Amino acid sequence: MMLDLFIDLSLFTMLVATGIAIVKMRRLFGVTMMAGVFSLLSAMLLVTLDAVDVAFTEAAVGAGISTVLMLSTLTLTSRIEKKPVHTPWIPLLVVTVTGAAIIYGTLDMPHFGDANAPAQVGVAAQYMERGPEDMDIPNVVTYILASYRGYDTMGETAVVFTAGVGVLMLISGLRRRRRKHPKDEGEVG
Amino acid sequence: MHHHLILRVVTKMLVAPIILFALYVQFHGDFSPGGGFQAGVIMAVGFILYGIVYGMEKVQAVLPAWLAHKMMALGVMIYASPGVISLLLGYNFLDYRFISPHHPSHGQHWGVFVVEFGVLVTVTGVMISIYYAFASRRPAISDEEW
Numbered sequence: 351m352m353l354d355l356f357i358d359l360s361l362f363t364m365l366v367a368t369g370i371a372i373v374k375m376r377r378l379f380g381v382t383m384m385a386g387v388f389s390l391l392s393a394m395l396l397v398t399l400d401a402v403d404v405a406f407t408e409a410a411v412g413a414g415i416s417t418v419l420m421l422s423t424l425t426l427t428s429r430i431e432k433k434p435v436h437t438p439w440i441p442l443l444v445v446t447v448t449g450a451a452i453i454y455g456t457l458d459m460p461h462f463g464d465a466n467a468p469a470q471v472g473v474a475a476q477y478m479e480r481g482p483e484d485m486d487i488p489n490v491v492t493y494i495l496a497s498y499r500g501y502d503t504m505g506e507t508a509v510v511f512t513a514g515v516g517v518l519m520l521i522s523g524l525r526r527r528r529r530k531h532p533k534d535e536g537e538v539g
Numbered sequence: 540m541h542h543h544l545i546l547r548v549v550t551k552m553l554v555a556p557i558i559l560f561a562l563y564v565q566f567h568g569d570f571s572p573g574g575g576f577q578a579g580v581i582m583a584v585g586f587i588l589y590g591i592v593y594g595m596e597k598v599q600a601v602l603p604a605w606l607a608h609k610m611m612a613l614g615v616m617i618y619a620s621p622g623v624i625s626l627l628l629g630y631n632f633l634d635y636r637f638i639s640p641h642h643p644s645h646g647q648h649w650g651v652f653v654v655e656f657g658v659l660v661t662v663t664g665v666m667i668s669i670y671y672a673f674a675s676r677r678p679a680i681s682d683e684e685w
Binding site for chain 2: 399402403404405406407411414415418419420421423425426483484485486487488489491492495496497500501502503506508510511513515516517518521522
């Protein structure tokens with residue numbers, strides 16, 4: 351019990367420290383690296399919540415791919431953040447109000463591990479109960495995602511596909527293939 | 540990146556284990572954490588690491604951009620294919636029991652296997668394509684930035 355509390359507190363302290371460091375830094379290369387650290391810390395928090403699959407994804411996507419993509423973006427823009435021209439008070443007010451609203455919203459959420467939480471009393475209980483005989487697959491997350499909720503996961507895959515197509519259309523510089531006419535040789539549409 | 544000897548050597552050693560680990564995450568996903576999404580990202584990371592250190596030409600010789608683009612759509616098609624086949628055979632969409640009607644859990648195994656493979660192909664393709672799209676806008680990160 352004490353150990354859990356200690357781990358939670360130290361992880362959250364490091365998370366906040368990383369956040370403050372990101373705000374303070376001006377060199378965007380360092381900011382990118384700190385964002386990766388932030389993702390890794392979040393992944394560790396998810397491990398303490400026993401959500402290993404989510405932690406895995408967070409570590410791979412948040413710390414791995416996002417860092418690379420932000421670095422690739424950095425090579426296309428400037429490396430140093432500009433000094434803000436406005437006073438920081440209005441953004442601070444907006445952040446405080448939004449944060450307060452979010453915290454107020456969490457008050458209505460069920461407690462951690464609450465047996466009567468909506469997530470526990472819905473179909474999840476049935477999935478857990480019938481899964482082992484229906485599927486014969488030990489990993490609950492896998493069989494719920496790929497089989498019981500296979501339709502949703504197909505949607506997710508389509509979302510990933512759509513995101514990729516969107517990025518390619520915006521920045522890849524691919525050009526429409528055109529049949530070669532002798533006239534517009536060398537000119538690409 | 541030509542004089543970063545340590546990076547080049549370490550990269551060369553790491554790429555194969557990264558891809559192997561991606562395959563482990565993919566095909567061991569029934570028993571341990573992970574699945575198509577995570578495996579796809581890890582697989583893409585292997586290629587991206589190689590691309591960062593050795594340059595775009597080298598990595599595109601292994602996995603050309605057109606192939607990564609085709610993989611994006613191919614994965615969704617692989618995912619949807621058991622669904623379409625199950626519809627044609629008179630089952631519900633993505634009802635994997637059609638694969639072995641007498642032993643439903645075997646059908647589930649194969650169904651999950653196929654759709655997770657579809658996810659792997661799409662996620663790998665998308666991640667690598669996005670990286671290619673960003674990285675081919677300009678030469679890679681210059682040596683002073685490291």
